[in-house]
Amino acid sequence: MAEIKLDRVSHSYYAKPREHNDFALKEIDHLWLDGGAYALLGPSGCGKTTLLNIISGLQTPSSGRVLFDGIDVTALSPEDRNIAQVFQFPVIYDTMTVTENLQFPLLNRGVDKAETSKRVAEMLETLELTDKAKRKARGLTADEKQKISLGRGLVRYDVNAVLFDEPLTVIDPQMKWQLRTKLKQLHQRFGHTMVYVTHDQTEALTFADAVVVMYEGEVVQIGTPEELFERPEHTFVGYFIGSPGMNILPCDLSKNVAYIAGHKVPLSSAYQLPPNTQRLELGIRPEFIRLTRGSHGIPVQLQSVEDIGRFRIAKVKVADHPVSVLVQQGFDIPASDHRIVFHPDKCGIYVNDRRIQGTTAHNKVSAGAVA
Numbered sequence: 283m284a285e286i287k288l289d290r291v292s293h294s295y296y297a298k299p300r301e302h303n304d305f306a307l308k309e310i311d312h313l314w315l316d317g318g319a320y321a322l323l324g325p326s327g328c329g330k331t332t333l334l335n336i337i338s339g340l341q342t343p344s345s346g347r348v349l350f351d352g353i354d355v356t357a358l359s360p361e362d363r364n365i366a367q368v369f370q371f372p373v374i375y376d377t378m379t380v381t382e383n384l385q386f387p388l389l390n391r392g393v394d395k396a397e398t399s400k401r402v403a404e405m406l407e408t409l410e411l412t413d414k415a416k417r418k419a420r421g422l423t424a425d426e427k428q429k430i431s432l433g434r435g436l437v438r439y440d441v442n443a444v445l446f447d448e449p450l451t452v453i454d455p456q457m458k459w460q461l462r463t464k465l466k467q468l469h470q471r472f473g474h475t476m477v478y479v480t481h482d483q484t485e486a487l488t489f490a491d492a493v494v495v496m497y498e499g500e501v502v503q504i505g506t507p508e509e510l511f512e513r514p515e516h517t518f519v520g521y522f523i524g525s526p527g528m529n530i531l532p533c534d535l536s537k538n539v540a541y542i543a544g545h546k547v548p549l550s551s552a553y554q555l556p557p558n559t560q561r562l563e564l565g566i567r568p569e570f571i572r573l574t575r576g577s578h579g580i581p582v583q584l585q586s587v588e589d590i591g592r593f594r595i596a597k598v599k600v601a602d603h604p605v606s607v608l609v610q611q612g613f614d615i616p617a618s619d620h621r622i623v624f625h626p627d628k629c630g631i632y633v634n635d636r637r638i639q640g641t642t643a644h645n646k647v648s649a650g651a652v653a
């Protein structure tokens with residue numbers, strides 16, 4: 283296992299990139315701690331696979347360095363980096379038995395027969411494939427084949443890291459959950475450094491200790507699932523994590539009061555805007571808005587109410603801006619005069635998509651510092 287450092291890594295698929303947008307990966311500096319379980323989360327095309335392939339050595343970055351335990355491996359091939367990679371579709375030998383498939387990476391690297399048998403037996407048991415050990419891979423289901431792929435990646439205890447590129451895409455939903463739990467157990471047991479690429483937030487949040495969120499070739503936040511929910515550092519994180527995502531509303535601001543379509547929203551911190559402010563927005567999750575009626579709060583037009591089981595989502599409009607509000611079951615939605623009230627502690631202020639830090643009586647951080 284190794285600590286993996288990306289030192290100012292960027293990548294363009296163009297031979298002569300001219301502008302910022304020609305880069306599939308903008309400059310990335312990141313440390314993947316030894317034994318950490320990370321998810322790389324982001325929408326299609328944001329650069330997840332490019333980044334994973336740069337770590338494994340399938341891709342050489344246009345600039346920057348990749349270091350394993352402080353040693354520069356940027357020029358090394360995937361074999362020389364001693365990495366196991368599991369792809370979206372099973373990579374196994376159909377004509378070999380399940381056991382032979384699992385043995386292959388070990389015998390290939392000169393692990394002795396007794397040790398190989400021990401590890402393969404253990405992996406068969408962990409993956410619940412012991413009863414299929416002598417079956418040819420050819421006749422197995424897609425789920426079972428992908429389990430073998432996972433096993434081939436994990437059977438080598440000496441790898442520097444195990445990289446997963448959307449490994450559960452072909453697996454049916456029930457089995458997905460089981461395999462994810464299995465992966466987590468394997469991580470706890472063997473302590474491999476794991477990087478797991480996905481565009482599915484549930485998969486990322488349940489697998490990883492730390493989630494690395496990517497957007498347009500940049501890492502926009504690294505955090506625990508709780509941090510990403512409670513304190514999105516970028517409007518994209520707020521919007522992408524959560525269902526429905528965070529509401530992001532254009533606003534004006536004066537110290538500790540925001541104005542949305544001219545209506546006052548009290549905040550628990552005071553803010554001073556940085557000089558480069560082009561876009562100013564307030565972010566608040568549907569969970570932290572209360573739907574009410576009367577004279578208190580911002581007047582809204584109620585558009586629709588969706589029942590999604592344990593709660594309902596009211597879709598309202600403030601002037602022309604849509605807002606989602608979470609409504610607990612049992613709450614009687616008033617027939618008219620709808621208003622919304624924001625929880626002051628849960629409002630984030632975003633300048634040019636980045637969250638800025640405010641000052642409270644208890645918080646002496648300088649106002650206006652970009653977080």
Ligand code: ATP
Nearest residue numbers: 295296306324325326327328329330331332333481
């Ligand atoms: P997905 O979830 O769809 O796999 P991703 O987040 O893994 O997407 P990448 O596959 O890394 O994203 O692609 C990042 C960007 O680089 C995209 O704009 C993509 O079109 C571009 N790209 C990827 N591979 C190549 C390539 N071989 N040649 C040219 N452009 C590429």
